[in-house]
Amino acid sequence: MHTYPYTITISSEKGGVGKTTLATNLAIYLKAMREDLPVTLFSFDNHFTIDKMFELQKRSENAPDVHALLMGVRAKDVVQTGQYGVGFIRSSTELADIHERFKGPMTLTKMLSESGISGIVIIDTRPDLNILTQNALYAADRVLIPVKDLPSLENCKNIFALFDQSGIDKKSLALLPCLIDSRIKFEGIFRDQKTLLRAIAVNRGYRCLDTFISKSPKVESLNTNPDGKIYPILTHARGTEVHSQFMEISRDILRGFDATTETRACLYHTWLLEKEAHKKKQYLARLEGLTERCLICGGILAEHQGDRSFYFETSDRVSRGFLHGECVSNMLCSAMYGLRDNDSTFPAAKALVANKIAQSVSLLLPNITTGASTLDYRQYTLAGEQQLRKELEMPSFDGGSFDGIHDRLYLFLNEALAGYEGAVREGSWLSLYPVNPENPEAILHEESYKIVRRLQKQIAETIAVIS
Numbered sequence: 050m051h052t053y054p055y056t057i058t059i060s061s062e063k064g065g066v067g068k069t070t071l072a073t074n075l076a077i078y079l080k081a082m083r084e085d086l087p088v089t090l091f092s093f094d095n096h097f098t099i100d101k102m103f104e105l106q107k108r109s110e111n112a113p114d115v116h117a118l119l120m121g122v123r124a125k126d127v128v129q130t131g132q133y134g135v136g137f138i139r140s141s142t143e144l145a146d147i148h149e150r151f152k153g154p155m156t157l158t159k160m161l162s163e164s165g166i167s168g169i170v171i172i173d174t175r176p177d178l179n180i181l182t183q184n185a186l187y188a189a190d191r192v193l194i195p196v197k198d199l200p201s202l203e204n205c206k207n208i209f210a211l212f213d214q215s216g217i218d219k220k221s222l223a224l225l226p227c228l229i230d231s232r233i234k235f236e237g238i239f240r241d242q243k244t245l246l247r248a249i250a251v252n253r254g255y256r257c258l259d260t261f262i263s264k265s266p267k268v269e270s271l272n273t274n275p276d277g278k279i280y281p282i283l284t285h286a287r288g289t290e291v292h293s294q295f296m297e298i299s300r301d302i303l304r305g306f307d308a309t310t311e312t313r314a315c316l317y318h319t320w321l322l323e324k325e326a327h328k329k330k331q332y333l334a335r336l337e338g339l340t341e342r343c344l345i346c347g348g349i350l351a352e353h354q355g356d357r358s359f360y361f362e363t364s365d366r367v368s369r370g371f372l373h374g375e376c377v378s379n380m381l382c383s384a385m386y387g388l389r390d391n392d393s394t395f396p397a398a399k400a401l402v403a404n405k406i407a408q409s410v411s412l413l414l415p416n417i418t419t420g421a422s423t424l425d426y427r428q429y430t431l432a433g434e435q436q437l438r439k440e441l442e443m444p445s446f447d448g449g450s451f452d453g454i455h456d457r458l459y460l461f462l463n464e465a466l467a468g469y470e471g472a473v474r475e476g477s478w479l480s481l482y483p484v485n486p487e488n489p490e491a492i493l494h495e496e497s498y499k500i501v502r503r504l505q506k507q508i509a510e511t512i513a514v515i516s
């Protein structure tokens with residue numbers, strides 16, 4: 050069964066509010082409270098606090114880190130089990146170039162949904178709102194925003210604004226008063242720092258956790274010791290208020306985790322799969338209506354798989370299919386230069402035509418009148434710009450008589466454009482798209498076919514304007 054992580058992002062644009070302390074210790078508490086729950090932690094910061102706290106052995110060269118994860122290496126190959134049973138990904142100083150890759154806001158969500166990681170993922174972010182932080186915010190089932198004072202509270206409006214802009218539900222966002230000095234007391238109803246911060250937060254419409262984290266000299270001392278280590282609160286500051294506050298926050302997180310049946314990663318992945326399935330259905334429907342034969346030579350296409358070099362589609366989409374490259378070049382060479390196959394100049398002219406049509410979209414717009422039928426032939430770039438226009442004579446087209454030059458063209462137009470009782474459908478035309486003979490069907494894939502549809506529309510518009 051596919052597994053998805055429940056993601057918690059710790060974010061604040063303000064530095065030094067306790068993000069990393071919260072992320073690392075939360076991981077340890079969650080793991081301690083629920084041993085069988087996988088907890089994975091990583092940071093977009095370059096402080097290496099996570100590495101120092103969790104590594105069981107010193108980093109070896111080329112050890113995979115967050116950079117590798119963001120470059121697309123599967124999570125199971127970058128997550129390592131560290132101290133206290135917490136899974137972690139090593140930090141990296143090289144995340145600047147990643148920003149290029151992360152143009153979209155959902156890239157990390159997609160990575161996490163395909164990562165195979167289960168349980169809880171905690172992401173510690175940098176004190177900014179760059180594209181990586183944004184990705185971490187959008188991926189989160191819960192966002193904890195530590196605030197320690199008014200400036201940090203001011204700053205959170207950017208996170209809320211970001212969610213507003215993207216139309217994402219803000220219910221995942223919650224403020225957490227941190228580094229609260231309980232010695233500071235005020236007169237009046239806002240007795241202390243946390244009450245004041247909470248009141249202002251609520252007044253601005255921000256959700257705030259019931260818990261807070263006290264400022265504690267003991268906790269502060271945990272990363273300053275002769276061993277050069279960073280000690281967890283759980284093991285080294287059990288006697289403090291902060292310990293019970295972390296217990297409370299962890300319980301709250303676990304309640305949220307237990308109550309969530311579909312995580313963000315799961316919902317996003319399901320949506321992606323549905324989109325893919327829909328694309329596939331549309332693609333199969335496009336394959337359905339294709340002609341079985343090359344309408345120029347009449348050969349069954351399945352028998353000569355190799356030379357399907359053009360896709361044609363009529364203006365009304367009634368007839369669509371692949372054509373042999375040879376057949377198209379021969380047909381257009383004869384029609385454009387008035388040459389027969391056995392004329393000495395035919396091969397050279399054909400090579401010229403073949404080269405041109407392989408790089409452009411050809412439009413064939415017949416104008417059938419008694420005796421003096423013509424063919425309006427045009428070439429467009431793939432961007433829809435007209436490069437060439439030629440009026441080709443089609444003598445006695447309506448009479449159906451063959452002249453050795455226009456025969457292929459007559460057959461093709463009649464097969465593709467013939468309507469009720471054989472006459473060519475009024476005002477109809479068709480266009481030819483070069484395709485890769487190795488994989489002609491690729492033109493019917495969503496993205497390529499969008500281009501075909503757009504060009505067909507553009508061509509129809511230019512025809513309407515001119516005639």
Ligand SMILES: Nc1ncnc2c1ncn2[C@@H]1O[C@H](COP(=O)(O)OP(=O)(O)OP(=O)(O)O)[C@@H](O)[C@H]1O
Pocket residue numbers: 063064065066067068069070071094175176228262263264265266268269270272291
């Ligand atoms: N509850 C606490 N009591 C006392 N000191 C704390 C507490 N929590 C964190 N600190 C100290 O505050 C400082 C900043 O904490 P931390 O590194 O977690 O913040 P940060 O938001 O991750 O900072 P940055 O934005 O630079 O990444 C550290 O020195 C840390 O030891």
Ligand SMILES: [Mg+2]
Pocket residue numbers: 068069070094096173174
């Ligand atoms: Mg930090």
Ligand SMILES: [Zn+2]
Pocket residue numbers: 343344345346347348372373376
């Ligand atoms: Zn053919």
